[in-house]
Amino acid sequence: MASSSSHATQVQSTQNDVSSIILLGEDLKPAGKFMSLTANQLVLLEDKPVDFENLKLNGFDIEPLIEAQGWKKYFDILNGPVYSRFVKDFWIKNYAFDEEYCKKQEKMMLETNPSLKGQTRYQMGLEPYIEDEIRSNFGGINFVIKREHIARLLGLESKGARLHTFGKYGTASLRDSVTQAIMKDGTYVGDQEARMKDMCRVIYRIIVTPRFLKPKKGIVFFFKTTRKTFAERA
Template sequence: MAASSSSSAVQNPLNPLNLPPIVKVGKSLQVTGNMMPFDKDALKLCFDKAVDFESLRVNGFDVEELFNKQGWNRYFEMLNGPIFAGLIKEFWMKASVFDKNYAELEEEPCLIKDPSLKGKTREQMGLRPFNGTGLVWTSLSRKGILPSC
């Protein structure tokens, strides 16, 4: 019994699964303000490779050919570049950190507005829970860049 396979032409080699685009650029895209109060050109990026075969080779581990024979070269090309420095800087200019100090600053206006909330949990105050320091993630939507709560 012969196995049959249907082969369809891949239209975009960078998107072989033909996944839908994540972001649609248009008039609905809104740019948020920066969280960091300085010029993004002041940010210095340290470029590095996720897998540096040259460094491994210099240190006596010449394994690049082993991965190439297994067909992994395209994967490592994807991991090692390109780096979109402008996009990375824009992200970090707009990112904010949700730490204990920020959580306490969020609670103060609630307590001033309604003193009966003293001793209540953040959820009871109508605030998102604080589970430890982390980045405040954002998501893109048709309405703009929104915090993911």
């Protein structure tokens, strides 16, 4: 997880107007695994297609909402191929280059050399933090997945609010409106899922939890994160 070479770049694609997910300019460097498990210990849970017609017959017509939110293409992708070996090797070596990771980097630098206090990441010799990235290494090639790549995959615009800060910067009223639309009593207190409106609870189960995932054999390990699906389809 060392910082990238100063010569490493993500080349902008003229065809798609997004940068390449392959970090170019670095020598091939097979990376050690970051998880305590081996790839062979992972059991890949393949996503099952969501039957919107069946849900509609049972009183949950959620397809119009999915289309309005721009998620229809994502569900169409669930019917596509899954590259099992690549997915496992990718996740064995992946890490998130985000604010939390960068703060830990800076803390380690300060513990090693207190005189660096007050200096920028560049002055510390660390690569700059611009946006959240999912990073990994496969076959000696470094991969960097950004929001723009996920947006391109789903056919969406690369913009939006950060969920973990939503409501902190002048958008509290919007969050309150969403809360009123989702929760039966209009508040996020206690068992949130149990108090969701029925339609919202179905959508929550489909998008957030692995309820619609079916393992080929006994579960040894599964990825309960949204990053899993995005990287898997990239």
